[in-house]
Amino acid sequence: MEQSYAQRYALLEGEHWWFRARRVILRDLLAQFKWPQRPRILEIGVGPGYNLLEVYPADASLEGVEPDEGLATLAAKRGPAPVFQAPIDQLPSEFQDGSYDGITMFDVLEHIRDDGGALQIVHQKLRPRGRIVLSAPAYNWLWGQQDVVNQHCRRYTLRTLRDKLQAANFTIERMTYFNTFLFPPIAVVRLGARLIRSQPAEEGDFAYVRKPSNAALFTLFASERVFLRYFDFPFGVSVFAAARKE
Numbered sequence: 467m468e469q470s471y472a473q474r475y476a477l478l479e480g481e482h483w484w485f486r487a488r489r490v491i492l493r494d495l496l497a498q499f500k501w502p503q504r505p506r507i508l509e510i511g512v513g514p515g516y517n518l519l520e521v522y523p524a525d526a527s528l529e530g531v532e533p534d535e536g537l538a539t540l541a542a543k544r545g546p547a548p549v550f551q552a553p554i555d556q557l558p559s560e561f562q563d564g565s566y567d568g569i570t571m572f573d574v575l576e577h578i579r580d581d582g583g584a585l586q587i588v589h590q591k592l593r594p595r596g597r598i599v600l601s602a603p604a605y606n607w608l609w610g611q612q613d614v615v616n617q618h619c620r621r622y623t624l625r626t627l628r629d630k631l632q633a634a635n636f637t638i639e640r641m642t643y644f645n646t647f648l649f650p651p652i653a654v655v656r657l658g659a660r661l662i663r664s665q666p667a668e669e670g671d672f673a674y675v676r677k678p679s680n681a682a683l684f685t686l687f688a689s690e691r692v693f694l695r696y697f698d699f700p701f702g703v704s705v706f707a708a709a710r711k712e
Contacts, residue, residue: 476514476540483680485516487687488601488704491644492572493521494691495706496599499639501526505567508591510554511574515541518549526568531557554584563590571600573704576618585634592711598636602627604643604705610656622705636709643702644694647686652703 479485504525512518512530514537522528528547531554532538538551550558569588578584588598603613603621613621622630624641631638645652693699 476537479514479516481680483684483687487684488572488645489517489520490688491691491694492517492601492706495694495708496521496523498695499597499599499708502567506565507568507570508561508566509570509572510588511571511577512541512549513537515544515547515549517570517572518547519544521570521572529561531561554578554587555580557587557591561591564593566592566596568592568597568599571598573601573603575600576602576613576620576622577616579619581619582630582633585630585636589634589636589711594711596711597639597708598631598711599706599708601644601704601706604701604703608653608656608703610659624705624707627705627707631707631709635711637712639708639710640698641705641707642694642698643704644690644699644706645687645703646699646701647690648683649701649703 501523504527505523506527507522507529509517509528509530512532513534515530518528518530518541530541530547530549531552532541532549533551533553535551538549542549550560552558569592571584571588575581575584585598592598603618605623606621608621609618624643628638628641690699
């Protein structure tokens with residue numbers, strides 16, 4: 467992530483409709499799984515730490531790790547979960563193998579060049595029957611300035627993400643697309659910008675939507691949680707996956 471953008475990222479994650487609605491959806495999805503009492507959960511790539519406060523089961527014992535020093539500091543200050551500053555391939559000794567009931571990576575895997583190696587590290591840190599839960603941007607053909615600004619390495623389909631998880635010896639528990647209701651306008655904007663070769667906005671997608679529309683877009687996106695309780699979406703701007711270590 468570019469340093470100038472990282473400083474604005476913390477504000478965006480707290481206020482922007484996309485981040486707020488994603489937290490609502492992720493909280494609802496995580497609540498659908500059966501967790502042990504007081505599950506020990508590690509979030510990799512916590513950013514400024516909002517997920518640690520809003521997404522997880524109330525009795526979870528949470529820890530976080532974030533490679534960006536500034537964002538890790540912000541997340542640690544929010545508390546009470548301890549947050550460490552480190553990349554996934556240099557995790558400190560506190561993160562012992564076979565010690566977590568759950569590890570989450572929300573829009574993180576696409577930043578990691580060796581995503582297969584990262585999933586193998588997650589597999590090592592989980593207890594038997596432990597669960598990885600992650601989200602990621604979907605479809606390489608939707609590649610846009612947002613991916614460039616955030617220094618993404620790739621986007622995923624259900625198939626490519628399933629293959630990565632299975633190669634790391636995970637058993638798939640659930641996979642679905644989401645951010646489906648807004649898929650048509652987002653696809654039009656992305657493809658239109660590519661066709662007319664318009665000057666990209668420095669902030670990517672976040673430059674197109676300002677605060678007056680926050681409430682309506684939040685309500686529309688967040689409403690997907692109700693439908694995701696009953697079925698999986700066949701397409702969307704993002705992909706969600708949960709898988710178990712057998």
